Amino acid sequence: MLMHQTMRWFGPNDPVKLSDIRQAGCDGVVTALHHIPPGHVWSVTEINIRKFIIESEGMSWTVVESLPVSEAIKTQTGDYQWHIQNYCQSLRNLAACGIKVVTYNFMPVLDWIRTDVSWKLPDGARALYFEKLAFIAFDLFLLQRPGAEKDYTREEVRQAKERFEQMRETEKQTLFANALLGLPGSDEAFTPQQVLKALQTYKHIDADRLRQHLFFFLQQVIPVAQELDIQMAIHPDDPPYPVLGLPRIVSTEEDIAAIIAAAPAANNGLCYCTGSLGVRPDNNLLSILRRFSEHIHFLHLRNTAKDAYGNFYEATHLGGDTDMFLVVKEILQIQKKRGKRLPMRPDHGHQMLDDLDKKTYPGYSAIGRLKGLAELRGLELGVYRWMLEQ
Template sequence: MRQTWRWFGPDDPVTLAHVRQAGAVGIVSALHHLNDGRAWPADEIARRKAEIEAAGLTWDVVESIVVHEDIKTRSGDWRTLIDNYKASIRAVAAVGINTVCYNFMAITDWTRTDLDYPMPHGGTALRFDVVELCAYDVFILEREGAEADHPPARIEAARARLQGMSDSDKARLERNLIGWVPAREFIFDRASFRRALDLYKDVSTEGLRENLFAFLREIVPVAEEAGVRMAIHPDDPPFSLFGLPRIVSKAADARALLDAVASPANGLTLCTGSYGAGAQNDLPAMAKAFAENIHFAHLRNVTKEPDGSFHEAEHLDGDTDMVAVVSALIGEERRRKAAGRADWQVPMRPDHGHAIVDDIGKKVNPGYSCIGRLKGLAELRGVMRAVETLTP
């Protein structure tokens, strides 16, 4: 598997030199400063690619060309925005980038309630607490209809939890949920978040799914022509937040998407953490079932809790059998290589590392510290080498 690393551009505290020292060979990045729905200019793409290559690395995967909310809701200027998206696909293909990871999550990107959850080893992890989400949704945001989306016992637990929270605790929770995510093209406050939710008042789960399929029917032919493989990232977490529909959360969702637009250019990002946070998902089984359609892999692990909460685990611990997942992906690589495919390697990246050692207390993008991901990549590299050696 091709070992890559997510890099957020020149402002990323983790430098390209650090990435090389970690042992990765490829970069996963985007033009984050232009990620607002406009078509990416060729000169900006070339400049970023040259910067990466000057560090001795290659730009292997674009993650992500943002899918604007107007495209998801098919409202506003969605027609122009789809045309811009097609232009960006062609532009990255022109410089040799042939994998594009994207998501179709309504409003939110990956979401956590705690960005510094203390771990027994002394470092911190990302965590999603369903009670804290309920406390914010029902009692702080005061979203219309929120109480109907949470079990009564959870609402009572949230009410009690809120009583023990200081104003700074509440502000932290709001900031974690709606105010900041790496590479988001804008920042919400409470008022703007409520307005964004209003955009989806009349969008059902099936309506959003059909909007995704309509989007794919337009962009997949362009990707085919350009030699690009689109790899959709699953919902994170894989269940509804703030009453918003979720449509890429389980195996049946992935199968429906692949069947809707059957093409080698229409594929999946296998994120073992996002799918893994759903009790319904068997990751080794999914890796085998969807092997030929997996164009990119995010390898991380989570430990689920009885109430549906979860936290980021060590890469080789948690609830997913990472050795089985890696074995399935390496088996697919061998199949592709035997078939004579030039693009037989599956790019992977270690995802959401813990904050440990010198990264504790530093300014880092939560989940994207250097040493935690370096540790994860080293562990995954060991698994890959063992599988490659022991399973001819």
Template structure:
């Protein structure tokens, strides 16, 4: 497996010279300043690649080449969006960048309710609380329908939290949830989020699946011809939120996607933390079933709670048997004669991470610890 490190370019407080000290060989990056739906030009791609290579790395994975919201909703100038996406893929292939991660989650790329939950022995982590999410949806957004999507106990706990909340704690919850918006997008206030949600009103799981299938049919043949591996990222968290459907949350969802356009270019980003937050998912089994279509891996761990809440744990300390998952991926590599790029996904804020302005989860010391632990597992299994 090939060690990589996610780097946010001009939006990252870490320099590539600092990243080099982690030992990672490849970089996972994107053109984060380009608005969704705009063309990734050859010139911009080559500049980013040259910047990465000048620091002694290769640009191994694009994360992400975003899918415009119109495509997810199935509205707007779809032909233009598909043409632009295919042209961006062609420009990436010309520059030799041939693994592309993307997601199909409406509005939010990921969702947490707490960005700095204290952990034992010091440091902080990311956390998702179903009760606080229920409180946000029911009390702050006024979504009465949310009563049907949360466990009654989580709703009661959310009611109590909201009754005791202050303007500051409610603002902190909104800030944490809005952190999951794509990097260069302005953060919404409550009214802005309601407006964004209104644009998805009535979108069902079947609708979103149909729109994903159309995207795959439009894009995968081009990717295949260019030698590009597309790899969809699972939902994070793997459940419906804000009244928005989620369709990449289970092993059954992944199987449907792989069969929708049955081409090796239509692949998976195996994110153990996202899939692992769903108690139905057996991560070693998923790695075994889809190792032949896994083109990229995010390795992290979570501790789940009975009500669906979860806490991001140290990489080898959670509910997921990452050793077994890595063993399956190494077997898949051997069968495919390839190296699957992976990155230590997220990390606790530890030591000098505290107080720094990293993207949530993308700390230096926490990820370095995770990478070292995963490196040891891979060395032992190999």
């Protein structure tokens, strides 16, 4: 039983067309209604419009990524109860349209963070990159977050200052833009004023309190998901450690265990992202797969290469720190045990070949993901045939 191969599509404004995704070998699409603000209901009409567009190209809308959790829910302020009710109604509407896997995250303020979204690799392709010192320099000297120096060692502050002073003005501007990119699916970047204001809303919210807010959300939503037979899949933090003084609570194996225990149900599950989880050297990816095998509802297979200083970049899908052979082998064993194909997508492909001259969402150019998918499909088929012969 092979995985259900999909790709992410950001909707009608995505430079990557649905026909490109189909030609890559996918029969499923991962998408979201990015034009609907967080906290508002996804109507049956809007869902069906998007579903019809995808099906017209011979594919299915396989996974929602993401049905966003509003900042009001994360901070439990304002109309957060109303937002939770709307979230549940969106789940009902998705189920009525036959869509049964929903991905979301609980990262405060910002989604994934990188310092360079066009980092040149030795072969000329470009990748996403996170440089710890550059990010500290951004935090201290560009964003100028009040009290930021308390989150770093004296040596880190010294080195970041030195790094910042060596930057050309254009490099500072690029770093500023990269660190404050908007959410995936949007061309809009956050302003420093917006970020600083948003950070203030977490002034009294530490990891324990944010965790309780997540648990409360799950205890309202998971029973509805059970009724609808919808699989909820939380995406790990990216990167999986605190940034900008904000807590991160979906970063480790024990974080995941606590999340599942907060609302015990098979529907309460994980989007297993080898890239996000693999950045932390203390995460054992195979242990996480085995421990939560019944709760994994969606797979992001990508690879990162990290160093001892906290820097990492998006490697080739088979060439980073994660042993993708062992991961794919374990996934196929889980599928066999569960009698179910899991949806998978390649993630954060390199910008390469003709795509180097095109504007694309960072990490989501067509050719780089096609290369990643081809590598993963070949590996999967080889592992699958090998397992049959054992």
